[in-house]
Each structure stands twice: as C-alpha cells, then as structure tokens.
Amino acid sequence: MIDFLLLGTGGMVPLPHRWLSSLVVRCRGDLTLFDCGEGTQIAWRAGGWNLRRLSSIFLSHTHADHVAGLPGLLHAIANADRAEPVDIYGPAGTAEVVAGLRTIAPDLPFTVTVIELVDGDRVDLTHGLSASVRAGEHGLPSLIYRLDLPRARRFAPEWARELGIPVDRWHDLQEGRSVTGAAGPVLPGEVLGPHRSGLAFAYVTDTRPLADFPSFLAGVDLLVCEGTYGDSTDLPKAIARGHMTFAEAASLARASSAGALWLTHFSPALTDPDACLPQATAVFPATTIGHAGLTTTLNFSDDKRARVAETATFRDS
C-alpha cells in the first residue's frame, strides 16, 4: 500500500493559511517528497511523519515556490538523525539551484545527490517503486512524475507442495528463480498466480496539460494535479502562465482513466477553491479539493474503485 499526505496546496506565494504545494508519499516505510517550497518543513512537522525516513525528493521545477524550503528541510532531516543518503531529482538546472541553496546547508550528516532528469527517464527507487518522467510546459524546464508500485504475483503454496518443492526453496520461486522439485525443474510460473495490477499515482504541477499526458498517466489510481485557476474563464491566464484550470485538470484525469483526482497549487487569488469544485466534478466526479493535511491510502485491490480511501486530515485551513 501507499500512504499520501498533502502538505500544502498554494501556488506562487505561501499564505498565512495555505502552505505551498507539496506532497509526501510513504511506501513500505520509505518517504518520497514532491516539491519543497518555503514552509514545507513546518507543514511536515504539523503532519508528524518521520523525517528520518525521507530518501527521495522530486522537484517539478526550480521556481522558488517549489524549492525554497530545501535548505531548511535538509537541516530538519539532519535533526531527525538521518545518516542515509538523500536523492534530489529535478529538471535541468536543479543541480545549480541546490548548490546555491546549500550555501546555508553546507554540512549535513548524509550525502545529498542531485539527479537531473529529462523526458522519458525512469528511476528505480526502493521497494520496487519506480518513477517515470515527462516534460511539462511552463516556460522553464519542468517535469511531471508517475510512480508505479508493481504487485507481486500470488505464490500458491498448495501447488509448490504438490510439486514436491522444499519449503526453504519457495523464496527462490517467489523471486522468479527456477528450482528442482520431486519430478525435476519447476519454473516460477508453475507456482505463481496470474499477473496482478500494481498501484500507480502521479504528481503533475506547473505545466499545461500536454497531448501526451493521458497515455503517460493512463490508469493511475491517484492523480495529484495542479488547478491553479478554479474558474474556466481564467483559461487565458492558465495558457499564458503555463498552468491549468480545474476543468482542464479534471479533463486530464478523465482522459487518463484516473481513479481519483486531488487538486492543488491554487492561485493566491483563488481564496475559496471549494466554490469552483463543480467545474471539476462536472467533468470528473472523483475530484477532491486538496488542503494541507489531506491523507489517503492506496491499497492493492482488484476493485479499482476501492483502492483510494480518503481518511483523515491533521488540520484545516
């Protein structure tokens, strides 16, 4: 399963009651952060997840409202006694920005590695989680991320017993290696059930909705997507500034056959995003207006609709 905690939903400017857009994801104990604007470490503290487990940070782009919180967060991770490496992924220019910001976080008790990614890249993270990358359109290099967690095929102990395989060799079969049974070689496929679909989610912000996004995002269980402008009358602004309206985000969710959509990255001028929710739900009903502290869990399930369960919030705006 994968747990999600939305740390903030603001675009451009952190407001007294709206942290900047940021998402943290927990998969088998390890944490991955998406974007880190000013104040992210404070929102993180309010959420209460263990910073020591943060191993990867993905940046959508290098505008200040998505990266200015990095030095403070790196100090906070150090204060949480992390000693293992932290990897920072982002588009071209990320290394220069991280180097500049580390002027005030030069000495850390862990290694920080910056990996610049481009359209089409794929990164293997821990526990089988992998990230795929597409280029966005935002006036400077920006990236959108899709993460996949494959689901292992079910191991059938009754079949393994029937084929006379010792219990201490079952692990080899589960990991895809052939073993020798009572009647000769046994292939993993003989004791593993059918292919089962994994879990997938995506983080998409600070970009126009591009034509290749729906195929890239196809079937994600949760799409966390920017909706900088609530009202579709602001479409010209969205086009001019490399953003999306609620209706565009909802159209993207529908075209991608997403399981659910969380809207985030609201313009400071959008003081009441809830009022514009109908403009999204008219297109894609399973839309939630994001807010700091919104959490959910994706569970492996053969019933796609049952995978996304909204749970609790730690705080309201």
Added chain:
Amino acid sequence: MIDFLLLGTGGMVPLPHRWLSSLVVRCRGDLTLFDCGEGTQIAWRAGGWNLRRLSSIFLSHTHADHVAGLPGLLHAIANADRAEPVDIYGPAGTAEVVAGLRTIAPDLPFTVTVIELVDGDRVDLTHGLSASVRAGEHGLPSLIYRLDLPRARRFAPEWARELGIPVDRWHDLQEGRSVTGAAGPVLPGEVLGPHRSGLAFAYVTDTRPLADFPSFLAGVDLLVCEGTYGDSTDLPKAIARGHMTFAEAASLARASSAGALWLTHFSPALTDPDACLPQATAVFPATTIGHAGLTTTLNFSDDKRARVAETATFRDS
C-alpha cells in the same frame, strides 16, 4: 516615532505555531527588517504591513534560521511593486549567502546591495535613522544592532520673530544654517531650544552577552533580545551554543538601562516561555515575552517610561 512588529520568536527551527525570530520596524514610512528565516514572508503577510516600503534588511548572522526566507521575501517585495533599491546588511559571509540564495531570485525589479559590516561600523539610513554595530559571539561572525533616531531641537518661532527673521528663512535655521535678521547674523542656536534626547532600540540575538554590550546599548528605549533558554539551569547550554538565558537577557537590559525588554528566539524545547518570565522580571521588571504579532510604538517624550506603549497583536500562538 518608531513602530515595531515582532514577526516571530522561534530559534533554530520554524514550528507550526512559532515563526522564526524576525522584527520589522517602521520609521517615517520606511521599513527595516531584522533577520529573515524560513516563513518570514508568511508572518509578514499576517501582520499586514506594506512590503513595498521595505528598504533595509539587517541580518544578525548567516545561519539558515535567520536567512533562508530571503529569496521568498525578495519575490514578495517584487510582487508588492517595489522599484527602489533594497540594502541587505550583515556580517562577513553575507554576500556569499545572498548570492547563493538568489539562485532562485535572480531577476528582481529593484537593486539588491549587500553590505558586510564589522564591529564598530555605523550606517546612516533614511530619515535620520542610523545603525551602529557590535560583534557578537556565536561561533561564526554575528552582529548586534543599535538604531538611533535623533530628535530635532524645538524651533521657537517667537524668538525668530523677535529677531526679525522672515518666515521663509526659518527653515534654514531649523536645519542648522545661519541667516541674517533685522540686527545682523542669527545663529541657529539662538532660535532652537535645548538638546532633546532621541529614540533608540536594539536587536540582539544569537550571541553571548559580551562585556562591551551594556555601554553600546546604553539607554535604548526598547531592547529586543534573544532568550533562547528560559531556565537559568540551561546556562551551560547557552554558553556552549552562543546564546543567552532569560536571566542573562534581563541582566543585559538592566545593565544597559533599557526602557523595556522583549524576549525572542526561543529554543524549540522551550514550549512555554511565559512560565519562565519570572526569571527575567526578577532582574528586569519591564520584560515582555515576545510573540508573533506583538507591536509597540516608541514616541518622543521627555518621560522615558512613557515612551514604550504596548499596543496590539495580530495573532496569538
């Protein structure tokens, strides 16, 4: 008069309910900021003062919790349509840090000048306000600041009339230039009242209380001073880490004959600073535990006790 707004009181780490230490001061319309940790722009927004009028920023030192908010604040000043220059003052190393942080704030509609200061320096700001500097002791270069606003001598129109000076020359006398009256040259001193004491305040944080501080701070109307540790049993920590206890800050206020003391820069472990207030008031009664939104005004007055009037707060923790 001078208005004060405390933006935050946290040390080391910004907390969900405690912004990092920062003070903004208004003198004849122009604003001066002291320190700018992560989140300062958000606290500033909550306070509501006009960012467009921010002309000077003084940094106590270059640790992240005092400077990480600079790029966000510079963007916010730009969003407030400022076009006039902004000067950033700080100790040795400030230029390198500001250059690093400006990796994410490279293009601004105003000039940013960094001026590195050392012990003994003096800076003339606008409207007669001047800043004096002493070196602190904090393990890296740190500075404390004293600001003075002189008070003009009272002009006596009845004496000017008596000496036969035309009204259109009064201004020259008020500014210290001699003019010719009915009976010959008149010196400014002949129409100006006695010397009047001005206003003074100081911002002192992230330093041990050094022996030369009381003479440097002598007679300030308001001392905004760190009290990282509330309880005097934490004195060994204060000594080891270059900070002060409440009692030490109070002793400094008393030795400096300060008008009032605001305590700030509380350790994250100090969850209830109010509980330790008696350890300060036992030494210096006019002590206030700072909190975000605390404001006051210093007024010219011949009665020193009447100068500091606590007014309102925009928010409590």
